[in-house]
Amino acid sequence: xxxxxxxxxxxxxxxxxxxxTLGKARExxxxxxxxxxxxxxxxxxxxxxxxxxxxxxxVVYAIASPLLAEYRLSxxxxxxxxxxxxxxxxxxxxxxxxxxxxxxxxxxxRLDAGIAPDATDxxxxxxxxAAVRPVYSNNLLVDITFDGDLQVASVRPRSFPMPVAGDAKxxxxxxxxxxxxxxxxxxILDVQPSDGAGVDLADARIVVAAGRGVVEDPEKxxxxxxxxxxxxxxxxxxxxxxxxxxxxxxxxxxxxTGKTVRPDVYFAVGISGAIQHMAGMSGSKVIVAIxxxxxxPIFERAAYGVVGDLYEILPxxxxxxxxxxx
Amino acid sequence: xxxxxxxxxxxxxxELPKVSAQEVQSGAVKATMVINxxxxxxxxxxxxxxxxxxxxSVAITMGASTATDALKxxxxxxxxxxxxxxxxxxxxxxxxTASILAAAVRAEGDVDLVITGKQSVDENSSSVFIGVAxxxxxxxxxxxxxxxxxxxxxxxxxxIADGVQETVSLPLPAVISVGKEINDPxxxxxMGIRKANRASIPVVSAAGLDAGELVKRTNWTxxxxxxxxxxACVIFDGATAAEKAAKLVDxxxxxxxx
Numbered sequence: 363x364x365x366x367x368x369x370x371x372x373x374x375x376x377x378x379x380x381x382x383t384l385g386k387a388r389e390x391x392x393x394x395x396x397x398x399x400x401x402x403x404x405x406x407x408x409x410x411x412x413x414x415x416x417x418x419x420x421v422v423y424a425i426a427s428p429l430l431a432e433y434r435l436s437x438x439x440x441x442x443x444x445x446x447x448x449x450x451x452x453x454x455x456x457x458x459x460x461x462x463x464x465x466x467x468x469x470x471x472r473l474d475a476g477i478a479p480d481a482t483d484x485x486x487x488x489x490x491x492a493a494v495r496p497v498y499s500n501n502l503l504v505d506i507t508f509d510g511d512l513q514v515a516s517v518r519p520r521s522f523p524m525p526v527a528g529d530a531k532x533x534x535x536x537x538x539x540x541x542x543x544x545x546x547x548x549x550i551l552d553v554q555p556s557d558g559a560g561v562d563l564a565d566a567r568i569v570v571a572a573g574r575g576v577v578e579d580p581e582k583x584x585x586x587x588x589x590x591x592x593x594x595x596x597x598x599x600x601x602x603x604x605x606x607x608x609x610x611x612x613x614x615x616x617x618x619t620g621k622t623v624r625p626d627v628y629f630a631v632g633i634s635g636a637i638q639h640m641a642g643m644s645g646s647k648v649i650v651a652i653x654x655x656x657x658x659p660i661f662e663r664a665a666y667g668v669v670g671d672l673y674e675i676l677p678x679x680x681x682x683x684x685x686x687x688x
Numbered sequence: 689x690x691x692x693x694x695x696x697x698x699x700x701x702x703e704l705p706k707v708s709a710q711e712v713q714s715g716a717v718k719a720t721m722v723i724n725x726x727x728x729x730x731x732x733x734x735x736x737x738x739x740x741x742x743x744x745s746v747a748i749t750m751g752a753s754t755a756t757d758a759l760k761x762x763x764x765x766x767x768x769x770x771x772x773x774x775x776x777x778x779x780x781x782x783x784x785t786a787s788i789l790a791a792a793v794r795a796e797g798d799v800d801l802v803i804t805g806k807q808s809v810d811e812n813s814s815s816v817f818i819g820v821a822x823x824x825x826x827x828x829x830x831x832x833x834x835x836x837x838x839x840x841x842x843x844x845x846x847x848i849a850d851g852v853q854e855t856v857s858l859p860l861p862a863v864i865s866v867g868k869e870i871n872d873p874x875x876x877x878x879m880g881i882r883k884a885n886r887a888s889i890p891v892v893s894a895a896g897l898d899a900g901e902l903v904k905r906t907n908w909t910x911x912x913x914x915x916x917x918x919x920a921c922v923i924f925d926g927a928t929a930a931e932k933a934a935k936l937v938d939x940x941x942x943x944x945x946x
Contacts, residue, residue: 372850433849434856435828460849464830467815471783471822476905479813496914499809501705502712505910510903547827552855556848568946594946612869613848618701618809619725619868627945637705644914648945650936651921664921666939668932678933686937687946 364399364421365391366451368442369414370462371404378524379457379565381417383517385525386484387455388418393486396452397421400532401445403438403539405431415532417525422532423448427539433461434548435468437541442469444537451512453491455484458516459564466516475512482521482624482645491515499618500641519564520624556613563616566597569625571616571643573601575632575654575672580609586676587631593683599623601639617642632672635660652676689743689838691734692793693767694804694817697751697758698724701809709911717810723758726805728765728873729866733835734803735766736871741838743801744768748792750775750785756889764876764884772891780904782811786819791899792892793824801843802863806831814865821863823900829856833869 367387370377384400391398400419402410407424414422423445429437442465446454454469456462458480470477478493482503485492491513493506506515563569570591576583584598591598599621600614616623618638624645631652633639640663643649651664652675661667668675699707699719711717723731734745747762749755750773759770773792778784793799802824807814814830821828829845836844836855844857845864876884924935940946 377850432854460831463814464818464828467813467818468822468828471786471815471819474783474903474905476781476783477815478906479815497810497812497911498699498704498707498712499701499812500914501707502709503910503912503914504712504908507907507909508905509907510905547859548829549857550854551844551857554853556851556853562851618704627940638701641705650940656923661921661923663917665917665919666936666945667921667923668936669923669925670929670932674929675933678929679936682930682933682937683946686941 363394363452364397364449365394365453365455366399366401366446366449367419368456368462368465369400369402369410370457370459371402371410374404374406374409376410376413377457377459379459379519382519382522382524383455383457384414384417384419386517386522388525390453390484390486390491394453394489399423399449399451401425401442403430403441411534413527415530416527418530419532421449422534423537424534425537425539429539429541429543429546432550432553434546434550435464436548437539437546438465439468439472440541441539443472444540446473446512448535448537454512454514456516458518463516466514470514473512475510475514476508478506478515480518481506481515482518484515484517500622500644518622518624563597563599563621563623566623566625568594568596568627569599569616569623569646570596570629570631571599571601571633572604572631573633573639574603576604577607577609579673580607582673583632584609586673586680590629590676590680590683593680593687601633630660630664631676633660634658635663689737689741689800690796690798691737691743691745691801691803692796692799693727693730693734693745693747693762694789694802694820695727695731695747695749695758695762696724696808697721697749697755698808698810701725704809709913712911721755721757723761724805724808726807726809726868727758729868729870730803730805731762731765731767732871732873733866737835737838746771746796748773748789750788750792750894752776753891759889760884760887761876763887764880765874766880770887770889772889773894773897774891775894778894778902780902781906782813782816783819784902784904786816787823787899787902788894788897789816790820790823791897793820795897800860802826804865806865806867817863817865824863826861826863827858828863829858830865831867832864833867
């Protein structure tokens with residue numbers, strides 16, 4: 363028996379939210395009294411496998427193959443299934459990145475196991491995994507309980523703190539993928555970055571998001587929002603109103619039909635706080651609202667607020683932060 | 689070529705915040721039910737494949753015997769046929785749904801491509817289409833933003849995942865889920881709506897499909913609204929923008945928010 367966590371790699375580097383999941387998995391394994399196993403797949407695995415030991419894994423399954431150089435679902439499914447069998451896993455977790463969500467679900471289905479997708483909390487109850495996950499576009503929460511021997515969940519990034527790396531070493535066990543190129547249905551023809559530069563919204567500790575208030579003078583508004591974000595190393599987001607106005611692409615959109623974020627701090631700039639927007643960011647620890655309308659609903663959800671013209675407040679705020687944070 | 693579009697009937701997104709835990713628990717959600725917004729992109733793409741490759745399209749929904757509005761919307765947009773899989777008497781989880789939908793696709797006989805939206809606005813699992821691909825044994829590409837080409841028994845798509853856009857080629861038959869970057873779904877025309885309203889939609893009982901053994905591995909319990917914040921917002925006032933900004937930063941720093 364063991365708790366097994368897929369440590370996702372991108373360009374042979376571990377995806378940081380995988381460590382958050384591994385940190386929580388350590389608690390779950392201790393509660394179950396089982397071993398904590400990690401699995402690393404890719405063209406190279408050594409550095410990430412060693413790091414998995416430092417972040418708490420007792421044993422690491424490494425599946426290194428040139429066929430895994432690029433992520434392909436069917437090849438990664440085959441590898442993860444081998445690791446589940448090798449580890450005798452009863453709980454399988456992955457960070458709920460796009461890949462983590464599809465890979466964990468595909469393996470769960472193949473192994474006839476239940477899955478809690480995009481879970482925001484996990485616990486052990488009666489010797490089995492139980493998960494909390496948002497449904498109805500973050501308007502409701504539900505507890506997922508499992509029947510069956512294998513219990514699978516993908517874990518929404520930033521649901522758990524980043525664990526502290528120690529100097530522990532895990533036993534690394536190499537597994538053979540056991541596939542040839544002809545066994546893999548998908549062929550990757552090209553890979554391009556899609557997000558450009560900047561901090562990824564899902565992983566961001568701080569988000570600065572712009573709404574309808576910026577549409578008045580979008581060029582200036584987004585420049586001011588970007589300046590404020592840059593001063594704090596924050597990611598830039600937008601409400602649907604700002605995206606629909608056409609000044610930033612859809613990938614910036616936070617809300618019911620966009621991305622869900624849960625940063626430590628969310629700056630809502632010129633965002634009124636429509637319920638559809640709140641659905642995507644209400645998991646933020648602290649909301650700071652900057653709005654010219656003192657009656658905007660965002661102030662009911664925010665911890666801190668400033669009423670004023672964002673074109674005046676933002677430059678002042680950026681200047682003050684630069685002064686204070688260096 | 690034949691394309692199956694898997695469509696779900698879901699609450700109107702504007703009414704999602706009003707859906708209560710009790711309604712979900714009992715299964716009697718009172719909200720206005722519409723085609724899942726993400727599935728409109730799937731339907732539009734299937735119609736466009738009709739224009740590009742002469743593909744026939746069929747829209748399939750699993751739901752209560754009354755869940756035909758979403759299918760009528762798809763027909764009104766221009767989808768060729770519609771089928772309702774009546775789920776009365778079925779209790780299960782998403783893999784149960786996936787098994788039944790996979791059986792419905794198999795029953796169509798010669799489906800080359802299955803298209804769905806990237807998620808439903810109610811259950812948000814993004815997993816049913818993964819289960820459908822798994823049960824059918826078809827390869828899968830999720831979050832597709834462009835169908836580049838269908839030729840030589842393969843489909844080439846662009847998809848977005850975790851900060852990269854990949855161009856992927858898959859052998860057919862295959863399953864794809866689509867994101868909203870892929871197209872602009874058309875509004876049904878007046879003629880389309882009339883035609884859809886006159887169409888009689890075949891209803892197939894889920895129990896009558898060859899879905900194999902149906903198992904349920906997960907349960908939903910303790911459905912609830914997330915906690916609402918109760919403390920009042922602290923508003924920082926001042927004579928100038930600089931003064932307000934300074935007070936806000938003071939508080940953020942001293943409260944260790946930043």
